[in-house]
Amino acid sequence: MTPQQVELVQTSFEKVMPIAATAADLFYNRLFEIAPATRALFPKDLTEQKVKLMSMLGTAVANLHKLDTILPAVKELGARHKGYGVTAVQYAPVGAALLWTLEQGLGTDFTPDVKAAWTATYNALAGVMTS
Numbered sequence: 001m002t003p004q005q006v007e008l009v010q011t012s013f014e015k016v017m018p019i020a021a022t023a024a025d026l027f028y029n030r031l032f033e034i035a036p037a038t039r040a041l042f043p044k045d046l047t048e049q050k051v052k053l054m055s056m057l058g059t060a061v062a063n064l065h066k067l068d069t070i071l072p073a074v075k076e077l078g079a080r081h082k083g084y085g086v087t088a089v090q091y092a093p094v095g096a097a098l099l100w101t102l103e104q105g106l107g108t109d110f111t112p113d114v115k116a117a118w119t120a121t122y123n124a125l126a127g128v129m130t131s
């Protein structure tokens with residue numbers, strides 16, 4: 001990831017933060033639409049899950065410029081996901097749902113450069129989590 005991409009991800013995430021709850025709703029609805037089998041992995045009540053996901057994303061985004069410092073935590077997060085029954089192939093629909101959510105939340109600010117920067121971010125995180 002280039003420093004410009006890190007900045008694009010950070011500034012675009014700031015724009016989504018005020019609507020974090022809506023973004024989380026959009027994300028899970030979209031995920032369960034495109035990958036229904038993932039629904040059973042999550043608890044019935046997603047309230048806590050939504051807060052955790054947005055806060056983890058926030059931490060990752062804030063530390064993107066020093067990704068090496070959060071690598072151990074991201075690796076552990078990946079190991080826990082294996083324990084939740086998450087398989088490597090499920091990272092693709094989750095990434096797609098995330099990009100779709102950002103597109104909804106950002107509208108015209110979701111430029112091709114912003115999309116590329118988020119794709120690089122998600123792939124980096126997913127790559128470490130599944131390693």
Ligand code: HEM
Nearest residue numbers: 038041042043052053056057080084086090091094125126
């Ligand atoms: C970059 C990718 C991802 C991030 C940042 C992320 C983040 C998180 C966080 C922070 C938690 C809270 C629990 C913990 O810390 O262990 C969690 C739980 C969970 N995640 Fe993810 N996740 C990612 C990818 C995925 C994928 C690909 C799936 C597949 C469907 C998934 C399914 C789950 C499930 C099932 C739980 C546990 C729910 C529960 O029982 O409470 N996650 N995730």
